[in-house]
Amino acid sequence: xxxxxxxxxxxxxxxxxxxxxxxxxxxxxxxxxxxxxxxxxxxxxxxxxxxxxxxxxxxxxxxxxxxxxxxxxxxxxxxxxxxxxxxxxxxxxxxxxxxxxxxxxxxxxxxxxxxxxxxxxxxxxxxxxxxxxxxxxxxxxxxxxxxxxxxxxxxxxxxxxxxxxxxxxxxxxxxxxxxxxxxxxxxxxxxxxxxxxxxxxxxxxxxxxxxxxxxxxxxxxxxxxxxxxxxxxxxxxxxxxxxxx
Amino acid sequence: xxxxxxxxxxxxxxxxxxxxxxxxxxxxxxxxxxxxxxxxxxxxxxxxxxxxxxxxxxxxxxxxxxxxxxxxxxxxxxxxxxxxxxxxxxxxxxxxxxxxxxxxxxxxxxxxxxxxxxxxxxxxxxxxxxxxxxxxxxxxxxxxxxxxxxxxxxxxxxxxxxxxxxxxxxxxxxxxxxxxxxxxxxxxxxxxxxxxxxxxxxxxxxxxxxxxxxxxxxxxxxxxxxxxxxxxxxxxxxxxxxxxxxxxxxxxxxxxxxxxxxxxxxxxxxxxxxxxxxxxxxxxxxxxxxxxxxxxxxxxxxxxxxxx
Numbered sequence: 402x403x404x405x406x407x408x409x410x411x412x413x414x415x416x417x418x419x420x421x422x423x424x425x426x427x428x429x430x431x432x433x434x435x436x437x438x439x440x441x442x443x444x445x446x447x448x449x450x451x452x453x454x455x456x457x458x459x460x461x462x463x464x465x466x467x468x469x470x471x472x473x474x475x476x477x478x479x480x481x482x483x484x485x486x487x488x489x490x491x492x493x494x495x496x497x498x499x500x501x502x503x504x505x506x507x508x509x510x511x512x513x514x515x516x517x518x519x520x521x522x523x524x525x526x527x528x529x530x531x532x533x534x535x536x537x538x539x540x541x542x543x544x545x546x547x548x549x550x551x552x553x554x555x556x557x558x559x560x561x562x563x564x565x566x567x568x569x570x571x572x573x574x575x576x577x578x579x580x581x582x583x584x585x586x587x588x589x590x591x592x593x594x595x596x597x598x599x600x601x602x603x604x605x606x607x608x609x610x611x612x613x614x615x616x617x618x619x620x621x622x623x624x625x626x627x628x629x630x631x632x633x634x635x636x637x638x639x640x641x642x643x644x645x646x
Numbered sequence: 647x648x649x650x651x652x653x654x655x656x657x658x659x660x661x662x663x664x665x666x667x668x669x670x671x672x673x674x675x676x677x678x679x680x681x682x683x684x685x686x687x688x689x690x691x692x693x694x695x696x697x698x699x700x701x702x703x704x705x706x707x708x709x710x711x712x713x714x715x716x717x718x719x720x721x722x723x724x725x726x727x728x729x730x731x732x733x734x735x736x737x738x739x740x741x742x743x744x745x746x747x748x749x750x751x752x753x754x755x756x757x758x759x760x761x762x763x764x765x766x767x768x769x770x771x772x773x774x775x776x777x778x779x780x781x782x783x784x785x786x787x788x789x790x791x792x793x794x795x796x797x798x799x800x801x802x803x804x805x806x807x808x809x810x811x812x813x814x815x816x817x818x819x820x821x822x823x824x825x826x827x828x829x830x831x832x833x834x835x836x837x838x839x840x841x842x843x844x845x846x847x848x849x850x851x852x853x854x855x856x857x858x859x860x861x862x863x864x865x866x867x868x869x870x871x872x873x874x875x876x877x878x879x880x881x882x883x884x885x886x887x888x889x890x891x892x893x894x895x896x897x898x899x900x901x902x903x904x905x906x907x908x909x910x911x912x913x914x915x916x917x918x919x920x921x922x923x924x925x926x927x928x929x930x931x932x933x934x935x936x937x938x939x940x941x942x943x944x945x946x947x948x949x950x951x952x953x954x
Contacts, residue, residue, distance in 0.1 A: 611916035618706035
């Protein structure tokens with residue numbers, strides 16, 4: 402983990418209530434797709450944890466949804482604004498387990514971390530497939546960007562206005578995959594956990610105090626003990642999860 | 647003795663800055679970020695007899711200039727603290743540590759304190775009778791002077807190290823509780839724990855915290871904490887540790903002027919992991935600006951202005 406001052410380079414709407422922000426600064430603490438950053442906002446005490454969509458030597462890209470006063474304020478930050486950010490938080494995805502045909506499953510703002518993950522897996526010569534779920538066509542983002550990287554992409558929308566009508570699990574039929582990576586709202590993760598046929602790993606979100614394992618604010622129970630979503634997660638293995646239904 | 651050093655119940659601290667229990671784990675996460683030997687000491691995560699998961703999530707909510715938590719004393723239990731956490735801490739922290747203890751019965755406080763008292767690394771026992779986030783324990787001992795005295799007496803009977811009673815602000819008269827602890831043999835008191843509070847998600851029309859209520863901490867509570875430290879320092883002869891929303895070197899000085907012999911820093915560690923290190927680094931310059939030679943000379947230094 403590192404603390405640094407980052408400059409907003411871009412902060413633009415991407416879909417209904419969803420923004421993309423690119424920050425310039427030290428990215429050396431970011432080591433794996435699926436990690437997150439924790440941003441201090443003016444007038445807010447707690448930082449806002451947001452997953453990393455992509456990063457390079459000098460920039461970090463995040464995609465965030467307007468969920469309350471904090472993210473509303475964030476969406477109004479102009480280019481040139483500087484922010485105090487903690488980077489390199491959380492364990493991230495383990496690309497070593499992917500096999501030859503990994504499946505990436507993103508629901509809503511669970512989609513962004515799949516971008517850097519797809520990039521790494523494609524660079525390693527894997528055949529990457531992605532299933533993205535949204536409420537309706539106006540909410541869809543990054544399906545084309547993932548396709549441009551070279552992934553095979555299926556989109557599901559709850560109202561059927563784009564792609565398969567239904568949830569991500571309705572779009573899994575017929576796919577042949579070696580391992581899966583999922584990120585999205587908890588009901589989606591539960592459905593994926595029940596439906597997907599291979600081993601996999603799932604990325605969770607929770608309200609956090611610190612974001613680095615000090616406050617025990619985001620702990621969940623697993624088969625391998627209590628896990629702090631911020632530090633022992635946000636990515637947990639399929640076999641650790643305690644869901645029994 | 648350096649100009650920052652103070653004495654807490656007979657043990658010299660290099661400086662009065664102490665990360666507060668519940669914001670610093672058992673130290674190892676912070677030892678990865680900086681040399682935690684720069685601290686006066688730190689108070690480790692509230693420890694109970696049995697391992698505890700704590701409350702369901704969400705356990706955290708935002709507030710104006712602060713935060714609410716309802717963690718509910720998640721900890722690995724005293725056996726694991728002695729077998730795993732303390733040996734791990736020994737590698738990165740070479741000063742006496744403050745052992746924070748919680749319980750759901752007098753017997754539990756006694757057993758956990760007795761066991762931690764026997765650990766060479768432990769310098770002080772801080773007995774939490776003020777956790778607002780659990781039922782049937784914690785704060786119920788700290789809101790009644792007779793119960794507070796009973797826990798104090800029972801713990802003192804089985805321990806050799808200084809016993810610090812950590813007090814709740816959720817009472818009518820905190821000085822009365824502090825006096826009851828002093829009369830029962832407490833070596834010091836620390837205050838304040840968090841203020842009972844709540845938030846409601848107006849879109850979903852339900853409390854944000856799964857526990858419904860939680861404890862408010864952060865800069866919002868500093869003036870309340872300062873006032874209570876002032877009142878308690880006036881009411882007891884034992885040392886008072888001041889805490890509650892402290893997040894700068896200036897606020898450390900302010901707490902000490904109100905009567906604090908040492909100062910704990912809590913929520914600030916969560917939003918800035920390097921907060922305590924920065925506060926310690928900034929203390930000499932802040933003292934210079936205020937014309938202070940030695941911090942130990944200013945404890946209770948504003949007392950001449952007591953209301954008559």
